Amino acid sequence: MAVEALSSYLLKADDASFHDQVYDALAEALTEGVFAPGQSVSLRTLASGLNVSPMPVREAVRRLIAEKALELQPSNKRLRVPSLSEDRLHQLAKARSWVEPELAAIAAIKATPELVDTLKEEDDTLMVALSKGDVEGYMKANHAFHFHIYKAAHADLFYDMARTLWLQTGPFMRVVFNKLGTVQLPRDHHQELIGAFAARDADTARKAMAEDIAEGMDLMVEAVRA
Amino acid sequence: MAVEALSSYLLKADDASFHDQVYDALAEALTEGVFAPGQSVSLRTLASGLNVSPMPVREAVRRLIAEKALELQPSNKRLRVPSLSEDRLHQLAKARSWVEPELAAIAAIKATPELVDTLKEEDDTLMVALSKGDVEGYMKANHAFHFHIYKAAHADLFYDMARTLWLQTGPFMRVVFNKLGTVQLPRDHHQELIGAFAARDADTARKAMAEDIAEGMDLMVEAVRA
DNA sequence: CCAGATGATGTGTGATCACAATTGCCGGTC
């Protein structure tokens, strides 16, 4: 994977420290599947790719390791992107199937018309990407759709759990979606979700989100098995 | 809190890197409530308390921040132990009430006679501590009891979620228990759990664990509210 | 006697150097 392209993920925010910026950049890159599962990376390579010294990268990476978005190979002590086992995928699916519906339910209660509008927009851009076969655009829009909801729940701990879970799911999501193509991508239950938020119906939101995730993860389990 | 006493938490394991040892030491100290909520700490202080340079402490602390066991004050950018809000406590309670019963259910299916024996022993030492009014002993034994179960589930992701949640619950658990004294400490549902593991009954294990946690967390919510 | 300025101390952050271990490459041997 082109490490040189990493610098484009660095957004200028002078108030934030370097390692925070580096963390954000790497987190986004991982979530969007820039890195392949099993790919090995190195502090110095990342550092030069991001035009910073290895120091802030070390701290950002340490955090990503804590979140299991990266790992140190036990033998080498060398850095790499985790390759996903079917067992771990199942655990991720289970965890996501609990956390994210929960967030959806909380958000539904607190839902505002503004949120509903935003979600409609995000869903539109998602549909456009879907029809154009744009995998990257689909992933970005889908990510945005979900996390606008989660953010609206104002439940920091759950939000962060969801963020971490996506961080771990990201690297091979890309692989799976590239293999499948957008044709087979699920239509999701986004309309159902939007309706639930408009009606502030927590139960429907929870159920719709649960099904949305279950379908998506089933797709990945199938793809990984092959 | 006496930072000098920190070195006793450092267990000699030459194969592990310094920052791992430092992390383990700080994690255990946090789980056992050595640090008070809201207490501010510093890299150099911790480093000298652990007889290492600030470098490995930085990485260990970075990881603990990622796990929300420590935090950087937004104003100062200074390090401190998070003080717990009632809202966050509720989220912790909800998360624990899902993850840990789940782990108990998985562990029950895989339970061995050895596990049951170990749990019986742990419960005995817990009862002894309880009768002696030994808060610290109670907390250690309770921790050991729960995590022997979770370990037996062999579900890394869930195990780590539980570990992180305890890390966050630790600092003020001590405060609450000190305030309450061992007299009011819940008898727990440990016997029920042991029975479920002996019978490899997942549903009973899940239910018993759920009640165990619910009661414990209710106690803390009450104490925090006061 | 007290308030506000000023210095000293402590803080997190980042860069750089040193080091042991591992990896990868290149040339030589069988």
Place this chain on the structure above:
DNA sequence: GACCGGCAATTGTGATCACACATCATCTGG
């Protein structure tokens, strides 16, 4: 041509230094 030994480059880790900023104490001026 395949295999193996040895050297160079790369890796993560830890220590140390420099810096900007916040905090706290002290001192000065009113």
